[in-house]
């Protein structure tokens with residue numbers, strides 16, 4: 306079987322999809338169920354239908370483009386990723402796995418390959434936590450990691466519930482119908498940019514992911530007392546932002562002193578109230594993102610953060626309340642799928658390296674449903690979640706070629 310990846314078509318589609326954004330190029334902003342997300346979904350449906358895939362969408366908007374295999378009773382082989390993008394993002398995060406997956410299927414079709422197991426391209430809803438505060442919403446529901454009842458409690462910053470927003474976007478049905486049974490997929494493989502610098506630094510074109518880190522996130526609210534920035538003496542203050550600043554540094558320290566490079570912690574959002582230049586902050590809301598490939602180490606960092614909340618609260622006489630949003634286990638990728646990816650790399654004499662993913666991906670939750678693995682390609686300077694995110698056409702084509710070979714091997 307000789308496979309040809311249509312580089313111009315693939316790169317043209319990546320550029321075209323990048324223009325479907327709430328922001329001006331080169332910035333991509335495409336938050337779930339916003340007009341740009343719905344436009345991008347329609348555009349993707351058309352691309353899948355052009356490729357002869359049968360397309361269905363579930364109640365939360367996960368989209369499935371299916372290339373029927375010769376044995377309808379055989380479990381499907383899945384690939385895919387996400388097309389939603391955080392504000393001020395780039396054009397490759399998630400998109401490389403979706404359009405690369407579609408191109409891999411088209412290359413197999415054009416090579417005359419016919420799968421026994423159906424091959425399914427998945428476009429997961431809301432991989433990013435931007436709107437509903439939790440990442441991988443679509444794959445959590447698909448894998449049963451998040452219950453429909455818990456998902457119904459989610460709402461966005463305008464207090465619109467997930468149910469209201471998804472139905473308004475045209476996704477009817479009940480969330481209970483989203484979950485797929487064990488055995489539905491034989492395997493799931495996701496192509497993704499590394500979102501880190503290691504492949505580029507090592508000058509190795511492909512990374513095969515062996516483990517996906519365990520993500521957790523918290524919401525912390527700190528209540529002090531406000532007041533006039535001139536009239537209130539320093540000794541009389543209970544400044545919520547000063548307390549937050551101390552907590553942010555304690556969070557950084559907890560991650561830095563874990564003894565491992567795989568421990569990371571980030572305060573990504575800090576809302577200050579009332580936010581006036583001459584008013585002492587009375588309330589601060591923080592979001593905390595903690596990850597590690599080792600569950601015990603990740604949980605130890607979370608315990609250290611809780612201890613810091615308590616000690617800062619006592620010392621500064623402010624209230625500190627933390628709410629757990631999610632705390633997920635890491636996922637080990639399946640040795641059989643890792644080996645299939647490795648054989649595909651070797652077949653094309655492409656160097657590769659085993660590695661972990663500290664970014665989370667829908668594959669983390671698909672691992673609850675089927676054997677999984679991920680294939681990484683380099684991204685320039687390791688940049689991601691920023692407009693200058695960049696992956697070269699050569700790397701994207703290489704990753705797509707190996708993905709196509711792997712899908713063929715798994716669906717025979």
Ligand code: HGY
Nearest residue numbers: 432433440663664665
């Ligand atoms: O945050 C992540 O790891 C993913 O890019 N959403």
Ligand code: MN
Nearest residue numbers: 391398433690
């Ligand atoms: Mn992302």
Ligand code: MN
Nearest residue numbers: 398399432666
């Ligand atoms: Mn991603």
